[in-house]
Every structure is written in C-alpha cells, then in structure tokens.
Amino acid sequence: NNDLEPPLFVSFCSPPRIKDEPDDDGFYASPKEDSKPLKRPREDDDKAKKAKNKDKKSPEADKRKKPKKEEEQKWKWWEEERYPEGIKWKFLEHKGPVFAPPYEPLPENVKFYYDGKVMKLSTKAEEVATFFAKMLDHEYTTKEIFRKNFFKDWRKEMTSEEKSTITSLSKCDFTHMSQYFKAQTEARKQMSKEEKQKIKEENERLLKEYGYCVMDNHKERIANFKIEPPGLFRGRGNHPKMGMLKRRIMPEDIIINCSKDSKVPPPPPGHKWKEVRHDNKVTWLVSWTENIQGSIKYIMLNPSSRIKGEKDWQKYETARRLKKCVDKIRNQYREDWKSKEMKVRQRAVALYFIDKLALRAGNEKEEGETADTVGCCSLRVEHIKLHPELDGQEYVVEFDFLGKDSIRYYNKVPVEKRVFKNLQLFMENKQPEDDLFDRLNTSILNKHLQDLMEGLTAKVFRTYNASITLQQQLKELTNPDDNIPAKILSYNRANRAVAILCNHQRAPPKTFEKSMMNLQSKIDAKKEQLADARRELKSAKADAKVRRDEKSKKAVESKKKAVQRIEEQLMKLEVQATDREENKQIALSTSKLNYLDPRISVAWCKKWGIPIEKIYNKTQREKFAWAIDMAEEDYEF
DNA sequence: GAGATCACTTAGTACGGACCGG
DNA sequence: CCGGTCCGTACTAAGTGATCTC
Numbered sequence: 118n119n120d121l122e123p124p125l126f127v128s129f130c131s132p133p134r135i136k137d138e139p140d141d142d143g144f145y146a147s148p149k150e151d152s153k154p155l156k157r158p159r160e161d162d163d164k165a166k167k168a169k170n171k172d173k174k175s176p177e178a179d180k181r182k183k184p185k186k187e188e189e190q191k192w193k194w195w196e197e198e199r200y201p202e203g204i205k206w207k208f209l210e211h212k213g214p215v216f217a218p219p220y221e222p223l224p225e226n227v228k229f230y231y232d233g234k235v236m237k238l239s240t241k242a243e244e245v246a247t248f249f250a251k252m253l254d255h256e257y258t259t260k261e262i263f264r265k266n267f268f269k270d271w272r273k274e275m276t277s278e279e280k281s282t283i284t285s286l287s288k289c290d291f292t293h294m295s296q297y298f299k300a301q302t303e304a305r306k307q308m309s310k311e312e313k314q315k316i317k318e319e320n321e322r323l324l325k326e327y328g329y330c331v332m333d334n335h336k337e338r339i340a341n342f343k344i345e346p347p348g349l350f351r352g353r354g355n356h357p358k359m360g361m362l363k364r365r366i367m368p369e370d371i372i373i374n375c376s377k378d379s380k381v382p383p384p385p386p387g388h389k390w391k392e393v394r395h396d397n398k399v400t401w402l403v404s405w406t407e408n409i410q411g412s413i414k415y416i417m418l419n420p421s422s423r424i425k426g427e428k429d430w431q432k433y434e435t436a437r438r439l440k441k442c443v444d445k446i447r448n449q450y451r452e453d454w455k456s457k458e459m460k461v462r463q464r465a466v467a468l469y470f471i472d473k474l475a476l477r478a479g480n481e482k483e484e485g486e487t488a489d490t491v492g493c494c495s496l497r498v499e500h501i502k503l504h505p506e507l508d509g510q511e512y513v514v515e516f517d518f519l520g521k522d523s524i525r526y527y528n529k530v531p532v533e534k535r536v537f538k539n540l541q542l543f544m545e546n547k548q549p550e551d552d553l554f555d556r557l558n559t560s561i562l563n564k565h566l567q568d569l570m571e572g573l574t575a576k577v578f579r580t581y582n583a584s585i586t587l588q589q590q591l592k593e594l595t596n597p598d599d600n601i602p603a604k605i606l607s608y609n610r611a612n613r614a615v616a617i618l619c620n621h622q623r624a625p626p627k628t629f630e631k632s633m634m635n636l637q638s639k640i641d642a643k644k645e646q647l648a649d650a651r652r653e654l655k656s657a658k659a660d661a662k663v664r665r666d667e668k669s670k671k672a673v674e675s676k677k678k679a680v681q682r683i684e685e686q687l688m689k690l691e692v693q694a695t696d697r698e699e700n701k702q703i704a705l706s707t708s709k710l711n712y713l714d715p716r717i718s719v720a721w722c723k724k725w726g727i728p729i730e731k732i733y734n735k736t737q738r739e740k741f742a743w744a745i746d747m748a749e750e751d752y753e754f
Numbered sequence: 755g756a757g758a759t760c761a762c763t764t765a766g767t768a769c770g771g772a773c774c775g776g
Numbered sequence: 777c778c779g780g781t782c783c784g785t786a787c788t789a790a791g792t793g794a795t796c797t798c
Contacts, residue, residue, distance in 0.1 A: 306770095313771095345788065353766075353789065399761065413760065414788085428762085477764095478792060487790075521791055522765055560756095563793070576763085576792060623766065632781070704766075711764055734784070 192335055194423035195430065195743040205400050205424060209375045211330035211339070213382030214403045214416055215323060217346035217365065220244045227297045230290035231283055241274045245362060248349045250294035257351060263360035267349060270362035330402060330418070331379075338419035339402065344371075350409045354488035354523025358409055370405045400424050410486060421739040430743055433714040435572045436580040437754060443581065446569050447472065454535040460556040464565055466539050467493050467554050471578050474530065475618050477521060478559040478575035490519045493575070494559050499549035503540055504529075512537035526620050583615045583712035588754045590614045591721050602689045605731055608721065609696050615708045623704040636694050643687045650680045710737070715744035720752035 200206075222243060228235050229246060238246055249258065249267055257263050268286040275283065283289065308316075327342045347365040350358055368388035375381060377395045384390050391405075403416035418424050439446075450472075453465030470476050471493050479492020491500065500518035507513040510531045520526045532540075543553055559575065566573040590611035595604060654676040661669040715733075719741070722729050729738065729745060738745060 341787075343786090351789085356789095401761075404761095410789095412790095415761075417762080425763095432763090480792065482791095490790085492791080522789075524766080559793075574793065621765085628781070635781085707765060736784070 191742070192423075193743075193746060194335075194426065195747065199427065203398055206332050206397050207376070208333050208379065209330065209397070209402065210379035211375060211382060211402045212327045213373060213384070214371065215327050215343045216368070216385065217344055223247070223294065223297065228293050230293070232288045233290070236282070239276050239279060242271065242276070242279050244347075245271045245274045246289075246291065247294060247298070248347070248362070250291035251298050252349065253291055253295040257359065260359065262355075262357060263349075266358060266360035267362070270360075274362070332418070332422070332424065335423065337422040337424075340417055340419045342416060344405070345407075345414065352488060354490065354519060356488045357485055358487075361409055364408050366405050372404045374399065374402055374404070419739075421742065426740070426743050429740075432580060433584065433716070433754075435577055436584055436714070439570060439573060439577050439581045440585065440754070442570050443472075449569070451535075454533075454539055460561075462539050463543060463554040463557045464562060466536055466543070467557055467562060468566075469532075469536060471575050472582070474516075474528065475579050475582050475620075476526075477579070478562065480559050488519070488523050490521060490523055492520060492559075494554055494557055494562060496553040497549065498544050498547045498551050498553055501540065501553065503537065503544070505537075514540065520620065524620065524622050579619060580712055583619060583708055584714040584717060584754050586615050586618060587611050587713050588717050591717070595721070595725065597725075600685070600688075601727060601731070602693075604725055604727060606696055608718075608727075608732060609705065610699070612705045612709060612713070613699060613703055615713060616703045616705050619708055619712060621704045621707045622702055625701050629701060633694070633697065636690065636697065640687065640690045640694060643683065643690055647680070647683045647687055650676065650683050654680050710740070714754050715741035716748035716752045717754050719744050719748040720750050723748070723750035 220240065222240055229238055229243070230236065249271070252258050258267075264286050272280055272283070324342075328339050329336050330339055331337070344366045345363070348363050350356075350361045350363050352359045368384040369391055371384075371390050372392045372394060373382060373390050374394055374396055376397065381393055401415040401417050404413050406412070407414050420426070420429070446468075450465040450468045453461050454469075456462050456465065471478070477492035479495035481495055482490075491497065496518065500516065502515040502517075504513040504515060505511070507515075507529065512532050512534055514530050514532050514537070516526055516528045516530070518526055540553075543555075547553075547555075563574045566575065566577075591608065594607040594611055596607065599607065654673070657669070657673045657676045661673045718732050719729065721727070722732055733741060733745075
C-alpha cells in the first residue's frame with residue numbers, strides 16, 4: 118500500500134495548481150480554526166484525490182517508469198478537508214516507545230576511589246557515578262549547585278553502607294572511570310567500517326520498526342520514539358536543579374495513546390504500561406512524567422506529518438490575519454498609552470514592546486524551580502534603564518535581561534515620549550526586583566488580544582513581524598543583476614535581520630577564528646591565481662595582435678574564459694566569508710524553522726530561479742512540502 | 755480567578771558522519 | 777586516502793497558552 122510508505126520529498130514537477138490568493142476562499146481549504154469541514158468520510162476523499170492526482174500527472178512523471186516504490190506520489194494532505202475543531206485523528210496505531218538500553222556495569226578493572234582508597238560500588242550507585250564521571254571535563258561539575266544536587270540524589274541510590282562511607286563528594290575520585298569512558302569513545306571512533314555499518318543497520322532497523330506510526334491511513338514519521346535515557350539534569354543558565362538525577366523511565370511510567378481499534382503495543386516482557394488510553398483530542402502517542410520538574414514529556418510526530426504541518430500552516434494564516442488589522446491594533450495601543458487606567462497603560466506599553474521588539478510574552482515562573490529568566494510581562498524594574506538622552510537620541514530604553522534559555526537580551530531603543538513617561542510612572546516607588554508591569558500578566562494581555570482579533574495571542578506578533586520582515590528585506594536586498602551566490606547572500610541577510618530581531622543567538626563556533634583564517638588564505642590564493650590568469654590573458658592578447666591567426670585568437674578566448682571563471686570563484690569565496698563573518702553569533706535556523714512563512718522563501722526562489730535546495734535542506738523541504746507545493750512566485754504574505 | 759495541569763511550539767548544543775582539499 | 781571542517785540531526789530543555797480544578 119503506497120499510502121503506508123514514508124513521506125517523500127515533493128519536487129517541483131507536481132501538477133500545476135491554482136494560485137494562492139491572499140484572501141483565499143479558493144480551491145484549497147485554508148486552515149482556519151473556524152472552518153467547517155464537510156462530514157464526508159475521509160476515505161472517500163482520499164480515493165477521489167488520488168484518482169485526480171493520477172490524471173494530472175505530468176508527462177515527465179509518467180515517463181520515469183522505474184519500478185522503485187519511492188517514485189510513488191507523496192501524500193498531499195494540504196489538499197484535503199480538515200477535521201472538525203478538536204479532533205486530531207480517527208485511527209492511530211504505533212509500536213510504543215524504545216527504552217534506553219539497560220545499565221551495563223563497569224568491568225572489574227575500572228576503579229572508583231574514595232578518600233584515596235579503592236571502593237566497589239553497588240550497581241545502582243555505580244550507574245549514577247558514571248553519569249558524573251562522564252561529565253568530569255565539563256565545568257558543570259565544578260559548580261556548587263550542580264555538585265550539591267548531584268550528591269544529594271546520588272546518596273539516595275546508595276546502599277546504607279555506601280551512604281555511611283561516602284559523605285563528601287570532594288573525596289570521590291572518578292578520574293579512572295572518566296579515563297575508561299574516554300578510551301571507549303576513542304575505541305568507537307576507531308571501529309572498522311564493518312562494525313560501524315552494523316551499528317548503522319541496527320539503527321535503521323529500530324527506526325523502521327518504531328520510527329513510524331499509522332495515522333488515518335497514512336504512515337507517518339515519529340519525531341522522538343526513543344525514551345530519554347537516565348542521566349544528570351543539565352538545565353540552561355543558572356538552573357537551581359542542575360545536577361539532579363534524571364531517573365530511568367520504566368514501562369510502568371508510560372501512558373500509551375492509540376485508537377481503540379488499533380493493535381495496542383505490548384509492554385516489554387514482565388512489565389505493564391501505566392495506562393492505555395484512546396484520546397483522539399490530542400496528538401501524542403506516548404507520554405510520561407519526568408522527575409525533575411514533574412512535567413509531562415511526549416512522543417509526537419515529525420514536522421513532516423500532516424498533524425504538525427496543518428498546525429504550522431494555520432499559524433502563518435493567523436499571522437497573515439494579523440497583518441490585516443495590525444495598523445488598527447497599533448493605533449489602539451497608542452491611544453491606550455493615554456488611558457486613565459494604569460492596567461490599560463501597562464498593557465499598551467507591554468504590547469508595544471512585544472510588537473516593536475518581538476519580545477516573548479513572559480509567563481510567570483515558579484521561583485526556585487527554574488533559572489531566573491523573563492519575557493515582556495515578567496520584566497522587572499532592574500531589567501531596564503531609562504535615558505532621557507543617550508548618544509544624541511532622546512528617550513532611550515536600555516534593556517538587559519535573560520530571556521528563554523538564559524540568552525541575554527541587550528538593546529538600547531529610542532521610544533516615543535509617551536512610552537518613556539509611562540515607564541517612569543511604572544517604576545515610581547519600586548524596588549529593582551519589583552515587576553515593571555505589576556498590573557499585567559500574560560493571561561490579561563492575551564484576553565485583550567483575543568478581543569482585538571480571533572486567535573490573536575502575544576506570540577502571533579513574533580511570527581507576524583518575523584515573516585513580514587523577511588518579505589520586506591528580500592524585496593529590498595535582492596539585486597536582479599546578481600548571480601545566484603550573491604542572491605543567496607541577500608537571502609541570508611534578510612534571514613539574519615529576522616534572527617537579530619528575534620534575538621536568536623548562538624555561541625560562536627569553537628573553530629570560528631581558525632576557519633575564518635583558512636577561508637581568508639583561500640581567498641588570497643584565489644586572488645593570486647586571478648592575477649596570474651590576467652597576466653596570461655594580457656600576453657595572449659599581445660601575441661594575437663602580432664600573429665593575427667586563428668590559433669592565437671582562440672588562445673585569447675580561452676584565457677578570457679579562465680579569468681572569468683576565477684573571478685566567479687573568487688567572488689563566491691568572498692561572499693562566503695562575508696556571510697560567515699556576519700553569522701558569527703547569529704543562529705538562522707530557529708527563525709527559518711519556526712517564524713518565517715515558508716511560502717515567502719519558496720516564492721522568492723521561484724521568482725529568481727534559485728533552486729529550493731539552496732535555501733532548505735532535505736529535512737526542511739520535508740517539513741515545508743506544503744509550502745513548496747503551494748506557493749507561486751507572486752505569493753504575498 | 756488563581757494556580758495547577760496539560761499539550762504543544764520553540765530553543766540551543768553536542769555529536770557524528772559526509773564531504774572536501776592536500 | 778586521510779585528516780580536518782562543516783552540516784545535519786538528535787536531543788531535550790524551556791517557553792506559550794488553553795483548560796481544568798478548587
């Protein structure tokens with residue numbers, strides 16, 4: 118059954134289709150929350166569509182009559198009717214999760230020392246000790262909180278005898294264990310081709326068996342079918358729980374979700390699932406509760422799946438609806454800056470920040486449970502400084518706070534006088550650790566947004582501003598006369614503008630300076646090569662002028678071509694260097710994957726004849742297959 | 755209506771294999 | 777072919793926001 122084949126990349130040779138209109142009430146159901154789906158059974162719909170697709174197949178596609186199954190058409194879920202609100206699927210069958218491999222005790226000759234003396238640990242205590250030993254090189258293990266949390270949790274795993282002996286972490290010597298693991302890593306690297314091949318095949322087998330599920334007649338890829346192995350928790354930033362033991366997940370912790378009429382995956386022999394349920398109002402297949410924060414973890418489908426793709430599409434449609442009313446909303450919050458009600462003013466200033474600076478909403482967090490980070494609504498007085506004048510600009514707000522993942526947000530922004538005055542008001546008589554917006558939280562803000570536009574929440578502004586910025590930057594930066602590499606540089610720069618807006622940072626790659634030097638020396642070499650080629654061209658020209666024969670004319674031509682080729686190569690390298698330099702601390706992938714309406718990029722590629730592969734890698738093309746299939750060059754976000 | 759719970763999206767990093775130049 | 781570089785992927789933490797519960 119071809120429907121059960123894993124999804125494949127959709128190429129441009131798909132049948133011609135109707136253009137996407139901004140307001141589309143057209144042929145394809147746009148995924149609006151309120152769209153009323155037909156009651157028509159899906160199966161019939163499937164067949165109808167399949168027949169239609171077959172008819173429409175282009176001649177090229179028909180010609181390629183390879184017997185291979187991969188040539189079969191990929192399922193275009195975006196051409197189908199959507200389920201009513203709330204229902205996520207009608208049939209779901211899967212094989213359950215893959216558990217972490219059981220602990221393998223260390224060989225006898227690998228020793229742990231306590232207070233300078235060899236000590237044999239119980240299996241449970243040893244396992245936890247290995248987690249620490251594996252991290253020994255990391256600076257984590259020197260941090261007070263990490264060590265304290267680790268030691269407390271480790272002691273829980275010890276026998277009473279071990280507990281009474283091991284009373285101080287600083288007397289523990291894990292170095293031998295650490296050396297052993299390093300040797301293991303080294304050995305793994307040195308494995309023969311055959312051994313590596315064997316491991317690869319085993320992984321493929323696992324993926325084939327557990328990596329897919331059947332959801333409503335289609336085989337879909339699962340994103341994370343492996344259960345997280347036990348280990349030491351490493352939070353981001355200054356996390357109060359760093360070093361705690363992440364316990365091993367057992368079948369008894371696992372809730373299975375699948376449809377009633379499906380084959381329920383059997384638990385491992387001798388075990389039971391915590392629960393099997395049949396809830397088609399949710400998209401997850403497996404869940405368990407994690408012991409660090411007590412939060413629920415899920416196994417869900419891949420971004421290429423229908424269920425994720427539809428949601429993603431819908432997200433961009435909501436952002437496009439915001440585009441239509443954003444002016445009105447902006448006027449409204451500017452009015453609200455003048456409101457008599459403090460609550461309304463705070464709301465309006467916060468919304469201005471969310472809109473102008475693409476800040477996150479900023480839910481409250483439980484103190485002591487997570488790293489101290491904030492978003493817009495949770496900003497504290499200590500996170501901003503007001504400068505009536507700074508560097509020749511008036512009314513500058515200086516932001517300095519840690520946001521999601523403890524990434525620093527630092528920005529100096531000139532704001533309107535009214536905003537500035539309001540901020541002064543909000544900060545009056547407050548301590549640095551007091552909330553800036555004390556009458557506001559995300560719930561109040563989102564309720565207000567809901568009244569302004571259906572489906573509007575704070576995060577829609579990030580999506581909207583990111584996408585509209587890309588579209589506008591592409592228009593501005595693309596030079597029609599540029600060659601492909603230069604156009605791609607322009608694309609990356611537009612992408613970069615968004616990444617900067619959204620504050621998507623990365624640690625500069627460890628090898629950054631070196632790789633930059635390498636590239637520079639390549640450029641220098643290329644420059645010399647070019648000079649040589651030019652000299653040769655010059656002498657060939659002179660030669661031709663004297664001889665005036667066919668042969669020397671040809672020689673001039675070929676030298677000319679050589680110069681051109683080298684010039685192009687040089688330019689490519691220079692573009693690459695610029696791109697890399699500008700990208701040192703900026704991560705483009707997050708915005709590309711989560712904030713930029715893919716149809717903008719697809720349309721741009723089509724307009725300028727850029728192969729889509731230059732913009733999206735294979736995985737990204739799978740995720741955005743709907744957009745690649747759908748968007749024409751005149752697509753407007 | 756406040757806090758807890760649940761579901762789902764968004765995020766940076768580590769790592770390993772593909773790839774490229776010497 | 778080999779060693780270094782780079783890219784993609786796996787991993788899982790950390791957000792958002794709706795809904796449930798008391």
